[in-house]
Amino acid sequence: MRAGRRGTGMNDKKTKEVDGRESVSMLPGVTVGVMIAVIAFVLSFDALRLVFVSSGINPLLSWGGPLCVDGTILLCTWATWGFRKGHIRGRWYPWAGLVLFSLFSVTGNALHAWLNAGGMLPTWGAPAIMSIPPIALLYSTHLIVIIAGDRQDKLARTTGKAAGPDDGHAGPAAATPETAGTEPVRKENPRAIPTPTAGPEPGKATEPAPADPLDRYLFDKRKPTRIGERRRIRRTSRSTRTSHGPP
Numbered sequence: 001m002r003a004g005r006r007g008t009g010m011n012d013k014k015t016k017e018v019d020g021r022e023s024v025s026m027l028p029g030v031t032v033g034v035m036i037a038v039i040a041f042v043l044s045f046d047a048l049r050l051v052f053v054s055s056g057i058n059p060l061l062s063w064g065g066p067l068c069v070d071g072t073i074l075l076c077t078w079a080t081w082g083f084r085k086g087h088i089r090g091r092w093y094p095w096a097g098l099v100l101f102s103l104f105s106v107t108g109n110a111l112h113a114w115l116n117a118g119g120m121l122p123t124w125g126a127p128a129i130m131s132i133p134p135i136a137l138l139y140s141t142h143l144i145v146i147i148a149g150d151r152q153d154k155l156a157r158t159t160g161k162a163a164g165p166d167d168g169h170a171g172p173a174a175a176t177p178e179t180a181g182t183e184p185v186r187k188e189n190p191r192a193i194p195t196p197t198a199g200p201e202p203g204k205a206t207e208p209a210p211a212d213p214l215d216r217y218l219f220d221k222r223k224p225t226r227i228g229e230r231r232r233i234r235r236t237s238r239s240t241r242t243s244h245g246p247p
Contacts, residue, residue: 044070044105047112054115055126065129068136069108072101079143088150097139104132 045066052065079094108129115121 041070044109048105048108051108051112051115051129054121055129057130065133068133069101069105072136072140073098073105075140075143076101079147082147086147086150086154088147090146093146094143097143101136 045063048066048069049062053059053062057065076094076098080091080098082088083091083094111121111125
């Protein structure tokens, strides 16, 4: 009982509107409308198929004639809603197709009854009937192209607005905080500060230390080749050591 009361309360809330009036439930109307549409489509399909066969079309392909007529009616019905919902210019265009192919369907069903009553198909009837499929092809494709093109234009405008005035190309200043936070922080290594070294005082010239003759003899590339020069160098080194004394 509680569940039933809750369900009834929810339905009552759904049917109430802001104005205080109650809306009609859509389920019965949709169910009956779908049933009528299916039955009417089947009856019209059979009548139009026989009319196309009497006009000279291949019996194996006669099912395509009713689809071109009644199928285009369904397409135009959907397009009238699509043009209004999408605010597409030229709302008269799907309405014109809906009226035109509805006349084709009504005329074809009446012609089927005329033929079953013993009437004869007029000479102009077969060419007029066989011109319906190409008209349906041209009209249906053009109608779909109009709706699809309008949808693509709206998607492009929406994408352009979302991208910004620069057509989606963001400059370096347009970086978001998220992307800026993910960039690695560059750390600079501290440079070593050179410490001043004690150099010679200004005004005092540094005198080079006297070179030892033996060192000069051992490390100088330009070694003397004469025996006399070698002896002289040895004597000089001995005298130098003797003058300095023992360590």
